[in-house]
Amino acid sequence: MKNKDLLGLKDLSAAEITSILDAAIPFKALLEKGDKKTNHLSGKSIVSLFYENSTRTRVSFEAAAKFMGGAFMSIQAATSSIQKGETLVDTGKNLDAMKTDVIILRHPTAGAPHLLAGNVKASVINAGDGMNEHPTQALLDIFTMREKLGNIKGKKVTIVGDIAFSRVARSNIWGLNKLGANVTVCAPKSLLPKGIEKFPCDTTIDIESALKNADIVMGLRIQTERQQGAPFPTISEYAAHFGVSESRLKIASKNVIIMHPGPVNRGVEMTSSVIDSANSVILQQVTNGVAIRMALLDILANRKEGKK
Ligand code: CP
Secondary structure (H helix, E strand, O other): OOOOOEOOOOOOOHHHHHHHHHHHHHHHHHHHOOOOOOOOOOOOEEEEEEOOOOOHHHHHHHHHHHHOOOEEEEEEHHHOHHHHOOOHHHHHHHHHHOOOOEEEEEEOOOOHHHHHHOOOOOEEEEEEEOOOEOHHHHHHHHHHHHHHHOOOOOOEEEEEOOOOOOHHHHHHHHHHHHOOOEEEEEOOHHHOOOOHHHOOOEEEOOHHHHHOOOOEEEEOOOOHHHOOOOOOOOHHHHHHHHOEOOOHHHHOOOOOEEEOOOOOOEOOOEOHHHHOOOOEOHHHHHHHHHHHHHHHHHHHHOOOOOOO
């Protein structure tokens, strides 16, 4: 990778994305074996700094670092000196002073990882910043698509749900577009972001046209915690008009792959029968998240001194 940090997929080249995905292949193989231990991160220090809740991202980074022999420390904003008024940059500088190699940051403000990265020597990984990007999620999603389909070039990837507030959608749109997939996003008008026409994807409010011939369907959670006002009258009306169900999927590609970044709200963005179907790779995504994060920690913690 050209930079010391992973802040988003918008600014990565197709070659950089592909090299991360390829680097995760041997780590996935390692995870499938009984003994997952390696020494790739021996003597390296990794800190997760989370200002928002997380299950998958935080735990998979911790698992990845520990499998590779790194020292892993976790800071939850709610129980740290951030509560005493310490700024993000000062927190980062203190972590630098403890010789931290990689800081993994989740923050409600878009651009927070960029601010931190510009003020610390450690590599910064964006683990989700507001509505901007969640690059490791998109990398694990694309890794899973490649595992299932081989080449994703020309494949129709439909993302249905809360596009407006989704950093996962944005990172997937950038990454998938660079690798040649055709992305369609679908949501009620109130859940499409302003300026969506400038993103490299097709946009529709018609769930039938979004699902027609889709090779991959990704559901997204309705992020009520980020919304002001109600984007639709009731959750059950959203589910009735936009929920992905087995009957709706009949017009998708025969072997359509079902994905979701989690956490899922069963019966809202997807029915339970779709979430648990044979075509669902939702838990495979979670496994692949560990492999992708192992590859990234290895790349960034072991990069040569003096590179940007
Ligand atoms: N997909 C994802 O980011 O999940 P968490 O919020 O649990 O980390």
